[in-house]
Amino acid sequence: MKLLTSLCLALSVLLVGGMAFAQQSDVQQQQERRLVQPGNNAPVWREVRKEAQEHTTTVRGRETGVLVQSAGQTWRQIRNGPVTFYGGWLVVLAVLIIAAFYFARGSIKLHERPTGRLILRFGTAEQVVHWTSAISFCVLGLSGLTLLFGKYVLLPVIGYLLFGWLTALAKNLHNFVAPLFILSVVVMIVMWLRDNLPRAYDFQWFRKSWAFMMHGEHVPSGRFNAGEKVWFWLGVIGLSIAVSWSGVILLFPNFDQTRAVMQEAWIWHASAALIYIAIALGHIYMGTIGVEGAYGNMRTGYTDETWAKEHHQIWLDETKSGRTAPGGAVPAGAPHMKEKS
């Protein structure tokens, strides 16, 4: 043990000494070159081009001591290159696939007539949280798309004056709506975590998902089906964390984070957000025109028994047998079922 400690100590002394020596030799090289080969200042310019190397300056501010940063050009190429190109086409492709699916398949309709018996599917708290995150997501998505693609898509159409006003609005909306989105998603994750835990029957759903989508075959599901669960884990949890974490870094430049940190955060933010938007388009489609009755469920909180039977049979059975409380935060004594008036 003693040997190990002394070995570590010796190593660290060597390391620190080595670093000091390297620094010393850099400066010495610069000093010597001035005398030996005055026409070639290469050691000086190597020092100048060291990425994120802070030198001395009297001007206060972020990275004012850095003479040249090369990472900015790399960031520019990644942003204006792959992120804009592939990200843009990803969103366009998602829209095209959904449109093709809609025209080929049409919306998924109920097989049986609605019974008229309504079951509470989403409590008031769940609706509020869902719509808060949904609306804030749309605002963030649209403003973000404006900031990245507006220069190519909107500016040539609406001109500088209107576009300048629109992007200023987009930036401010993006900045001020973001905290609301983060908050609502955190609540949403806690609220729906239990109902999104994977169950054995979810794997069956994946096997039959094509038959369900194309031919309307019946696949029993819990409160959320396996597709919704994937959306929950991948989107609501995974992509939200990626987007929020990187977004907060960009949102608060007052913590003096360096340009390298903000460039990297931007690449994560834009990439994750574009994937998020592409997947969200699928969710929005399924929740509106893709599945008959789906929108009304979240809008009113109540669903028809036929809809519940055809889409979430296991949840319906559990609700009816009283094993699971229907909906979310239901006040005690509130009617879980009600007759359509």
Added chain:
Amino acid sequence: MARMKFLVDAERCIECNGCVTACKQENEVPWGVNRRRVVTINDGIVGAEKSISVACMHCSDAPCMAVCPVDVFYRTDDGVVLHDKDLCIGCGYCFYACPFGAPQFPQAGAFGLRGKMDKCTFCAGGPEPDKSETEFRKYGRNRLAEGKLPACAEMCSTKALLGGDGDVIADIYRERVLRRGKGSEVWGWGTAYGPGKPGAQPPAGQPQPTGARS
């Protein structure tokens, strides 16, 4: 018309910060914003100390122009990169992309909210009418319109900082290098004006400086 450039002679700069002061005074730059700064490497080490004055270099293929989401940047016939503050949204992307750390943001609110970007204009003002009151208030003095060169370079006591027609200042510098036999590197020109010989042309698609000697 000429292709305007800055040239800093690291062999001559004595870190007096006269250029920084001249810029602030001439353009009445607000507090917290410095369009120009002097950076010293190996400060205090005899024989290894070098100082360089940095501001916007008015790049040929300007990264700020490429990443701006609102396209506020434009290039004058003199090759000077200017911007329209009325359109700027303060996103900070030009600051991420700029190799020289030129874009500055006055704080416009809590949490470091960025105001409209401010940077060196090569003393050439902005999109407003030349020498107008609004132009001065937003961008500072338009010395080029008055037939003068940038205040920083004009004020430089050792003439380390040269500003003007790229070909003319390159000639002055070449003569200096030949006389003293050292310090031939032109700092930042490769980054700002592209690889190859000093005075490289802007890439295709950008307005070409007219009348520039090759």
